[in-house]
Amino acid sequence: MRLSDAGSGGFYKILSIAGVDLERKLGAYGIFSGSVISKVSKGDIELNTLKIITKDGTKALSGSLARHIFYKSPSNEKRSIYEHAVGEWFPVVVPRIAAPDMNALGIKRGDLIQVVKKLPHMEYIALIDHRVRCRLSEAHAACLIGKGRQFSFAGKGVGFVVEEIISLDTYSEVMSVNGIHRGTVMVLEGIESGKSVHMDEYPDMVLCTAEGLRVFIAMSTAEKITAE
Numbered sequence: 001m002r003l004s005d006a007g008s009g010g011f012y013k014i015l016s017i018a019g020v021d022l023e024r025k026l027g028a029y030g031i032f033s034g035s036v037i038s039k040v041s042k043g044d045i046e047l048n049t050l051k052i053i054t055k056d057g058t059k060a061l062s063g064s065l066a067r068h069i070f071y072k073s074p075s076n077e078k079r080s081i082y083e084h085a086v087g088e089w090f091p092v093v094v095p096r097i098a099a100p101d102m103n104a105l106g107i108k109r110g111d112l113i114q115v116v117k118k119l120p121h122m123e124y125i126a127l128i129d130h131r132v133r134c135r136l137s138e139a140h141a142a143c144l145i146g147k148g149r150q151f152s153f154a155g156k157g158v159g160f161v162v163e164e165i166i167s168l169d170t171y172s173e174v175m176s177v178n179g180i181h182r183g184t185v186m187v188l189e190g191i192e193s194g195k196s197v198h199m200d201e202y203p204d205m206v207l208c209t210a211e212g213l214r215v216f217i218a219m220s221t222a223e224k225i226t227a228e
Helices: 020-027 096-104 138-142 168-177
Strands: 011-017 036-041 050-054 057-061 070-072 078-080 089-091 112-118 122-128 132-137 144-146 159-161 185-193 195-198 205-208 213-217 225-227
Touching: 011 020, 011 168, 057 138, 070 089, 122 138, 132 138, 138 144, 138 168, 144 159
Parallel strands: 195 213
Antiparallel strands: 011 036, 011 225, 036 205, 050 057, 050 112, 070 078, 089 112, 122 132, 122 185, 159 185, 205 213
16 A cells, blocks of 8 residues: 555555655665554644643653643633643543543542643664563553553663553553563653654645654655555
């Protein structure tokens, strides 16, 4: 299939790239025929992970979860949590679709929370079951819970046992590819600033490489790439 037809959030193996010039451009970013990449829609990746404070302490909300969370404006309108002023407490509105994941974080409808900041793109380098290293985004780290704490706040070099994974509708394939499931032992080895490049001027989607690089491309470019 053409990469332009592939679903967002999935992992794909590049089969062919049409044109020597495009092969050269993608090769400069480590993407070749045979490479395995993940494809994410531009809209999904632009939803920052949010750092928030609750009565139980600091939490992280991935964009896939935060997009469902609201607050009531003075005129009683529902507004996205992304629109609320930073540093002010407010009662959170949690719709039914997000309730299970928010409950896992100890947050329910009506609880007071405070948005601290939008987190930049970061890569969490982790050792999985003492065997394989992987790179996870800040959104993925926020979805892993062990002993009431998210992997976002795991101590460096300390064993972290995954007890629950939230936002599985969005991240199930990411977790599966990296061998992460309930009972997985993870060790955080470090956190690095995520790297991004815009290959096309008006991108529609993002290709994420195994090295943690995000390459923004247009639909016209994706149509020249076949994958499975």
